[in-house]
Amino acid sequence: MLVRGAGVFVDSASALASRYGIPQLVIGLTIVAMGTSMPEAAVSISAALKGSAEITIGNVMGSNILNILLILGLSALIRPLAVGRTTICCEVPFLAGITMLLFVQGLDGVVGLSDGIVQVILFVLYLVYLLILAQKNQNQEAKEEPAKTTGQRSLWQMMALIVVGLVLVIFGSSMAVDAATAIARILGMSERFIGLTIVALGTSLPELFTSVSAAWKGNTDIAIGNIVGSCIFNVLFVVGISAMVVPVPFAPGFRADSLVAGAAALFLLLFSVREKSLKRWHGAALLAGYGVYFLYLF
Secondary structure (H helix, E strand, C coil), X not given: CHHHHHHHHHHHHHHHHHHCCCCHHHHHHHHHHHHHCHHHHHHHHHHHHCCCCHHHHHHHHHHHHHHHHHHHHHHHHHCCEECCHHHHHHHHHHHHHHHHHHHHHHHHCEECHHHHHHHHHHHHHHHHHHHHXXXXXXXXXXXXXXCCCCCCCCHHHHHHHHXXXXXXXXXXXXXXHHHHXXXXXXXXXXXXXXXXXXHHHHHHHHHHHHHHHHHHCCCHHHHHHHHHHHHHHHHHHHHHHHHHHCCEECCCHHHHHHHHHHHHHHHHHXXXXXXXXXXXXXXXXXXXXXXXXXXXXX
């Protein structure tokens, strides 16, 4: 379900971008990123409603660390990933900034209603920025050349396939999370370890399969946009909405995880700012970083 769903999702999103002259990066930062982040949103918001809001921070921080260090690392090993100018100048620094904001908000031990409102406002501003970016690119491409058309599928067919691919990915990740969590508990692993690793990996499986599939197919902008957009969505929307539902506990142990997530974003920026791409050795370095973090947790 995950493999097939990710393939359908990436192909349809890429076709949609090509047909209407929308840059793949914008599609990756919006439809693909938010779609593949739905498992994190579902798990975190459901946990908040059920009175287990402490799962929220572990899920988000663990997922963001996995997204950058593990998933982008694997994607870069498969194929060097070109990183766009706006990603380097705007999206990645913004991700690092909001990660540190969450760290500061959690210093008092809880992410409360006012913190959640700030995050949701930032999320709305981020969406406005994406709309401006999309419009700017559309206008520029319209001047350079006519919009590309696929001639194969209608808009509704492409949208339906995007939904089908997303549903397959989400249900596949849900099954994987339930099974992996049950196995972990049988083996006696701690709740924090489960949240930061197994549950985080499970809810990040859509990003993993989507980004790796996009890199394999050569849609590197979608691979990068998916990860950066998903991480931003996780911090601002998932934590923000959860905090507006109920105060989200921020245990002292999560401070180190927040710093690791912020450092991962900064390393992504440092790796890409010079050569405007992630090389295979950058991918190996990111994977090694996750290995060190995993040993720390273990």
